[in-house]
Amino acid sequence: MGGAASIKDVARAAGVSVGTVSNVINRPETVGEGTRARVRAAIEQLGYVRDESARQLRSGSSRIIGLLVLDLGNPFFVSLARGAEQAARAAGLGVMVCNSAQQLADEADYLALFAEQRVRGVLLTPADAEGSGAAALRRSGVPFVLVDRLAAGLEACSVSVDDVGGGALAAGHLLESGHRRIAFAGGRHRLQQVADRRRGALQALAGRDAVLLDLEVDGLDVAAGRDAGARLLGMSPRPTAAFCANDLLALGMLQAAFAAGLRVPEDLAIVGYDDIEFAAAAAVPLTSVRQPAEAMGRTAAEMLAEETGPGGAAHRHRQVVFEPELVVRRSTSVVPLPG
Template identity: 50%
Template sequence: MITGGTGAAGATGAVSIKEVAARAGVSPGTVSNVLNRPHKVAEGTRARVEQVIRELGFVRHGSASTLRAGHSRTVGLSVIDIGNPFFTDVAAGVEDYASEVGYAVILGNSAGDRVKEERNLRVFAEQRVRGLLITPFDDDPRRLAVLRDRGIGVVLVDHPALRPDQCAVAVNDITGGRLAVSHLLEGGATGVAYVTGPLSIRQCLERRIGAEQALAEAGLDPETRLRVMEMPAMHARAGQWAAELLLPDGLPDAIFCANDLLALGVLRGLLHAGVRVPGDVALIGYDDIDFAAASTVSLSSIRQPTYKLGRIATELLLDECDNPESHAHQQIMFQPELVVRESTRR
């Protein structure tokens, strides 16, 4: 029996699921569905049961249900930089869908550290999460295979699948890099600096590949027309540092940054040095976070459907967990979108 804390009907003991069912005029199985599979219950019935749950103060015994099922009603979310608003928006999509179907989300931030990511994965397994959503630190599939062997579903977020029998939701970063640099070239640039985080990060590398493709398509040699500045991190401080490094050697016509945080840091460094954006140099970022439109000079960027990434990835994960026999693995690749603002309008 699932039991919970005391309430209006349980002043002398825990409220039972049968008491909730009797008060709501439904079966215990319907109450269980409201708690565990709310999307399977008619809206009116679900609202009535939820009202009774509130009135009686019913709280299910999570540890007991976890022991019976072998897993909890939680999903793990592992990201590489929770300080980046991109991942905040992804997490919002994950949490919204998970909440709608009766799940909670446990967040793990690897901070771009493989050891920390592995430690977080162990914690997820110990907590018996139903499944895992992860933007992995690298392309090594072995860590995730261990979780799958334990019956924990895994879906990759913002990363292509590592194997055919795996779901993944990603954005085409090569296309995104090509869009960004093609836009800069159309604005008259003949040389571009690419300010990026570590190229060991797949997204950074693929955005560079796209930039090189755009230059080649325009008849320009990527070897001489693309200056790559690989920074140790992808935050605004690193972007400002990159601007300071660029200034002594002479600025290129345009700068493409691998994310908006870097671009905002570059923008700050350039403006502080008296460089006009876009008058002296055009600047474009990537991700189209909220701060991009609100910066001193509004920032052109490559938009990704961040919220949708998180929501759809969670739908795929829970379908795989709840319907293993009928589930069809999907590898969904979204296309990015160019957003033009003041920083590239000459």
């Protein structure tokens, strides 16, 4: 193997011109039967694989889309990525998954990488509320879909969930269960999703003689949840329930509660957010607000494929908003549920 075989080698081996080989690959119906077979045999025999960079250079369009998620360590985003990958494959596209880890600098780096690669488009879960990533994309003219965040105005498509409504669902459920002192693990986080969930909770509690106590966190992972849980245990009077901005925090808090000998939900009720698989699998299954992660990823990829595919000129930006759904499990219900 002295370097991969090119289309020229195939042409020579099959005794035809390069144009014909290209036709066999891209428009086989325009090529005579015998020639087609000969070319196919040559391709097979030489192990020829089309060089995508040359194709892209000439045709001007790439076959991969970039997906930049906030945190690959969160199964919610993994599900989202899986959905996107699935839809992309159905559209003949590949996905390049990258992890911004909520760092603006990393986000910018990866967007630059995507720009150099001339990706077909980008699915972005923005790392800040201001939308600097989206602004950069718009400036460079790369089509993009905002994921897990509503696009302001009509600048782009977006796929999101009603986080305010989700927060209200969670807080409303705790309220109905009799709780009046409720902690919110997430505090005044700079992520808009967290702020919206908090706002929804406040709305649900307004005028109901109940109070929401902010627990600041310095991350949205299990360790931060443990830490927040430890702080919650020190509060007095202690909240009787906690609403966590995501399930990772909730799992950490659950662990902190167990470590301190508290019973869940009797001594502390816990509601998470996302309904990741591990929420149901926890020893005390977590009540959580479900987001349709896979559907979100799938929808986003489909919209991008539509926008950047043939006929994309007629594309109108759309905002798809999914409704969250409360899934009640043991962590908030003293009386065991059926099943």
